Amino acid sequence: MKKFLKTMALAAVTLGSFASFGLTDQTVSAEGDKITVYMPSPAGLAEKIAEGFKTQSGKEVEVFQGTTGEILARLEAEKENPIADVVILASWSDGLAMKNDDKLASYELSNKDNAVENFIDEDNTLFGYSASAVGVIYNTELFESLEADWADLSTTEDYKDLLAIPDPEKSGAAKDFVSAYVTEKGWDDFEALANNGTIVPGANKATMEAVTTGEVGILVAGVDYNAYKAIDEGEPLAMYYPESGTVINPRPAMIMKDAPNPEGAQEFVEYLFSDEAQQMVADAYLIPGRADVKSEKRPNVDEIPTLNTDWAKMMEVASEAAARINELMA
Structure with missing residues (x-):
């Protein structure tokens, strides 16, 4: 019901x-x-x-x-x-x-x-x-520079309670990232992100506002085109793709x-x-x-490090994985 x-x-x-x-x-x-x-x-x-x-x-x-x-x-x-x-x-x-x-x-x-x-x-x-692709978007007034990999964000005390992730039940890009990540690496890092105080403010627009205003300092799996546009408009933001790879979302x-x-x-x-x-x-x-x-x-396709993307497996777990993110971060 x-x-x-x-x-x-x-x-x-x-x-x-x-x-x-x-x-x-x-x-x-x-x-x-x-x-x-x-x-x-x-x-x-x-x-x-x-x-x-x-x-x-x-x-x-x-x-x-x-x-x-x-x-x-x-x-x-x-x-x-x-x-x-x-x-x-x-x-x-x-x-x-x-x-x-x-x-x-x-x-x-x-x-x-x-x-x-x-x-x-x-x-x-x-x-x-x-x-598009997803990456790490951060507020440069709170962090002068940042290069942490996905797993580092989940375990570093300096980032505690300063992390957000888009709602993957609303954001298709975040949904694809979550399903690819758990298919390749499992749930440990997302569970650690939850323990490190990660919140879900809403879809992509709401999470971008949260990091731009400084409500949080770091956006995990933020959609890149939003970030590049905001940076060109003078917002105090920077973005990078973690070394271990991300997902390019056709x-x-x-x-x-x-x-x-x-x-x-x-x-x-x-x-x-x-x-x-x-x-x-x-x-x-x-x-x-x-x-x-x-x-x-x-950056174009050949300039972005990527995770393995088995789309058939990702499709099978995507909806369930998106729902679990909201349960973990609640």
Whole structure:
């Protein structure tokens, strides 16, 4: 019963968020040529992509934006009356789960050969048009410099009660990191992080605010594009990827099997891999999904140390692992 109520509460939140973008079930059914896209932050990128696609194709794009958790809850609430044509998540493992549930359509992307290796799955259902990674973000007014590895953060007394981690039930990037880490290394370090006073202030935005204001000094598994943007804006922050490695999270764009406008959905996914859209991705501090497009604002794929990522195993444990983080840090 408790799980059911939690799901319904999440659905109610996302329904309200959806309405705030001016989109309702009635407007979608009345204008079938529109493309309906669900996608995570950054907000400015969503707006630019929607406008760029409209300029190129003449077709409107209705966007619902939320965290990965909010998007998944919205999809669950709409399963009897599908609205989304394209869904983008910040978690590759959650995308794989949707694929396993037979919710995705296959499509042969015209320029798939330009995609970063492994950013498109073998069945052509997940299209990693961009990516982020997680690292350690710290407040430079509290710590002049920091190079601690993940395990060091959990055991060093100097960091006690100064640590935060994003809620992996809301943040897709944090969810993928947690599932990769426990698949490779087990739970000892997260249990030690809990004992060292780590808190969960909320999703990525709330945790960034906590470290920026100095409520905490160190953000564990913070999403990198948020940090690079904040640093460029003059916030007292720095970021690094721990030596033992992190997770690069391809952000899958997926065409829904029950999309009301499947042809428009295919056209939109093609646009995501266009020169124009990929430059928008790079300008938004994300990693482009095409190997021939590089970001000058942040490290690219070959500059980031990574953990082993067995996505099939990660998918199996991801939801349970995310829930356990909240239990440990409570």
